[in-house]
Amino acid sequence: MENTHTESLVSRLATIRDRVEAGMDRREFLRTLLTGGYALGVAQFLGVDDFLAAGDGEVPIVTALVRSDPDDPWSLEERIRYVPAAWYAAVEKAFELNELLARTALTGYLGSAVVPGSYTSETASVSVGISSGLGSFRETFDGLFEGVSLDVETIIDIEDIDDEHEGFEPRFVDSVSSADIPSGVACETPRSIATLGPVLYDPNTREEFFVTAEHAFEDEADSNGDRLSLPVEGSETVELGPVERAHPIEDIVAVTPADRYRPSNTIDTPTPTRIRGQFTRLGLADLIARDEELEKVGAVTGHTTGAIQGIDAVTCFTDEFCRRGQIRWGGEMDLTDGDSGSVSYHADPDGEEGDVLVAGFNNARTWWPGQSYVWGVGAYELTETYGYYF
Template sequence: MSGEPTTTTEQSSRRASTPTDATSTFDRRAVLRTLASGGYALGVAGVLGVDDFLATDDDDPVEVVTALVREDPSDPFSLEERTREVPAGWYEAVSTALEVNDLLSRVGFTGYLGSAVVPGPYEDESAAVSVGVSTEDSSIPEMIREIGDGVSFDRETIVDVEGLEDGPDDLEPRLATPVDDPLTVERPLEVTPSGVACETSSSLATLGPALYDPERQRGYFATAEHAFEEVDDPIGESLRLPLENAEPLELGVVDRAYEAEDVALIEPTDGIAPSGAIHGTDQHRVRGQLTKFGVADLIARDERLEKVGAMTGHTTGQIQGIDAVTCFTDRFCRRGQIRWGGEMDLTDGDSGSVSYYPDPEGDPEDVLVAGFNNARTWWPGQSYVWGVAAYTLYDDHGYHF
């Protein structure tokens, strides 16, 4: 059902940075006060933190957290931060673009349909905000441009968003086989892979890798919330795993559901455990997840994401934006998303799969999750897959892969 779209602290840090440009800080604050007094943004001070306006010495690199990785591969709760040094100018450009993008979505100017931040290459020390609008005469408020201060705006007109196109009708779902997961260390319970088909009473989706709740110290099956679209409230609805040459396996019932993020957590049936393995052309083991600046780093280095869906299988694609906001697909805006790949990388039945990147410091089969895949574009002029970022689920709800 990929045509139906989705939606603690940000894990980035500015280590030992100090303000060196009080004038630029004051000027941007003055612009914010003007915005607030004009009624453009309520509570803007809470949205754009003071620390985000502290300038750094352009000669000093900035250390950011790029991933949360398991110290012990068999212990999903042994997360530790992985860091990387990035150019200060690039960090400031991306940080400003993130602030402006958030403000854009909150101001909600006439014609605004969504936006995303696109970090530039490290050597350019730049970042852009891609803005989708509904009419040719829509314009970005001048005050927001002033806050941007060096951030470029890529404005695109979006039309005909109502006409949903069906995906290919000649694809067969990838089914799990009733065998143990080869990447699971402990085997007291029967386990299931991800990247294969799962089903509700009326829909087919893709089973994602295990999603963990540190507060409860337990793992859940996960898939797209819209796979349960036949009911108003999916809590208590069952999820099954169709098997090759065997009866479907009852995975459990929905314990928590998030409509905006388009994620459902399924409480495992006794005797069955969710898996951290992704079964595609190769076997992959989830070792952790990327942070916001971890994905930004991949964009700066022109790296690609991968996914394994139940229908289209394994595909790769370029990352097109972080912190994306989509406001034209439902009665609310969906925030904290990642855009990547193209519209052919996802079709009905692929929703619930995850995008991931090979762990450069792990074993050959280890990967880091970027986010869920919940929908694709179906209108002219744009082509990408979108879904809620792993860092959004972690920041907003505490869940992690």
């Protein structure tokens, strides 16, 4: 009986949400809640306060998780923005279609990504990469979700890697006079050079980790022996700590700090840059809708900026498994060997000068003809999967 009641409630909530997306006005929303006998707890679940604060034709979305106190890493708060309901409906449908594509995985499917339109267009699209089977994709999925277009492209020759980056030297830290090690500088594994990411927080254990790309280690990072080091300009390499956790699919490793050094939420840039939090999936959609760009600081190519080309992407180009929750941004010249482990970020519009919010991790770039972007796991995906956040 309890399960039946729960299923009925979920169904009714879904109906309410559909009507909210379609632009239900405030009075109709309250009348529906009252006549439907919804309790206060359910109203809070629906976000009534935020919904009623929006204008007609708008809905609230959570765009970021931000620390209210920069010195307290556990003081996360949600950042709210009001957006057109029709745009929100289109983007949510695009997320659903993208998930359906990934689950179905027809022959030739190499990946896909959601591309929200502008707020004035109130549209969204899903970009799909395939190696074959263009007709079947069109027949099966095109027009499945009203207001969402399907952009299918055939990709060939993805096996041939052509690295055009030459002449770059990795940036090492000048000194380690401070115990706090900034991100955006070179770090070293037993196999190669990578870029050190900013401090990664685990709220479940209250631990803080150094972080970099998992593929920088030989074969697969080993928590039983692999260690991360920091090359210092004109000095000896210092040890940062041992690998504590390895996540090959997301392509990250969490490294426990050694006694002497600890990770920092600052990025090694000419002007002070401090990470204040991170974007949600809808927060990234909001950035695309407003035509905002992302930035990164890599140990080899340094500071670059670029447009966001897709979010919630599924990437099946390189391994036997698919990577989910990816971000596509910038161009292939924005990343090279040694930059993996850096983060993409954007200025915090409501923060202090120099405050930024992390979008995601940079793991690789395209090398096949016809497409050009950097890709890596979104910060929101790490939070949803493991609880981590920046």
